[in-house]
Amino acid sequence: MPALARAEEGTLVGQPTPWHIGLQPSVSPVSDQMHNFHNLLLWIITLITIFVLILLVYVLVRFRASANPVPSKTSHNTLIEVVWTVVPILILIVIAVPSFKLLYYADKAPDAKLTIKAIGHQWYWSYEYPDNGNFTFDANIVQTADLKPGQPRLLTADNVVVVPVNTDVRVLVTAADVIHSWAMPAFAVKKDGVPGRLNETWFRAEREGTYYGQCSELCGQLHGYMPIEVKVVSQEAYAKWVEEAKKKYASVDGSSPRLADASLAQ
Incomplete structure (x- = not known):
């Protein structure tokens, strides 16, 4: 598990603390898995945000009016359309699999005492x-x-x-x-x-x-x-x-x- 997911000895756990950012320190296996899933989503959304930002900057520079006095009239591009359909599906699958596992794991105790x-x-x-x-x-x-x-x-x-x-x-x-x-x-x-x-x-x-x-x-x-x-x-x-x-x-x-x-x- 990530180093930040588990509470260390001597740290204040179990309650909010001033200026704390992020989830409370974990003390249970369900919380461990939820922290890991949270970190996975954070990486995915960060990469998507950076990618979209790069695209926006590229479009602003490459296709500005001064650089393209005659705009392109391209109506479609099969490769791009396939990519922007398949890639989001793959991303959703990567998110869905651990999500469903976590939902089922957190639902009921395997052998409650x-x-x-x-x-x-x-x-x-x-x-x-x-x-x-x-x-x-x-x-x-x-x-x-x-x-x-x-x-x-x-x-x-x-x-x-x-x-x-x-x-x-x-x-x-x-x-x-x-x-x-x-x-x-x-x-x-x-x-x-x-x-x-x-x-x-x-x-x-x-x-x-x-x-x-x-x-x-x-x-x-x-x-x-x-x-x-x-x-x-x-x-x-x-x-x-x-x-x-x-x-x-x-x-x-x-x-x-x-x-x-x-x-x-x-």
Whole structure:
């Protein structure tokens, strides 16, 4: 992969930085491939732009009025017409092949070990963990006055999605009211949540840390205040968090985990 595609140790990842140009550093295999595809397109469009510029300059100089007092009346040229038809087709094929591969690769997890359901609301996110205790919680924005040192404004949530590192995570995205979009730039994930529909995406975070995203579908007055915060931790830390989350958050059916445990004990 290109040297700029993968985040280096010690660099700030998972959130935008001042004066940053380009994509956020990659921490997932899908993001790696998307960066490579982006770089491929950049080279192709740069070469096309330079070629068109050269043609324009050549035509301006070669066929200016002073150099051609009697303009050419050529109506067609078979070779040129074949070239300008075949070459764009070949360019589109070069773009289409890796594009389709990337679309299929990013669509569904090959062998997901963890499933999380993200539900968009006006204007916050709800999350369900059906594989680990079947609990659910809401994630709202932390107001500017309540931010702690190091927490980015407009990106910090009061409850954080926690996932283990180097684990294929399936994300099921839907919405309760209008269309929302669950987007995480560092993972190269952006999936719309549509009411009445369940969309699927996945990621594998290969570096521990905290990553930030936002709702990326205009969904109303507070669209810009729907942060997404994902914390990637070790397998051991994740197992510990799950046990704490079972006690802290409600179960998906709305009952209290503590009350459910007490009834089972009886």
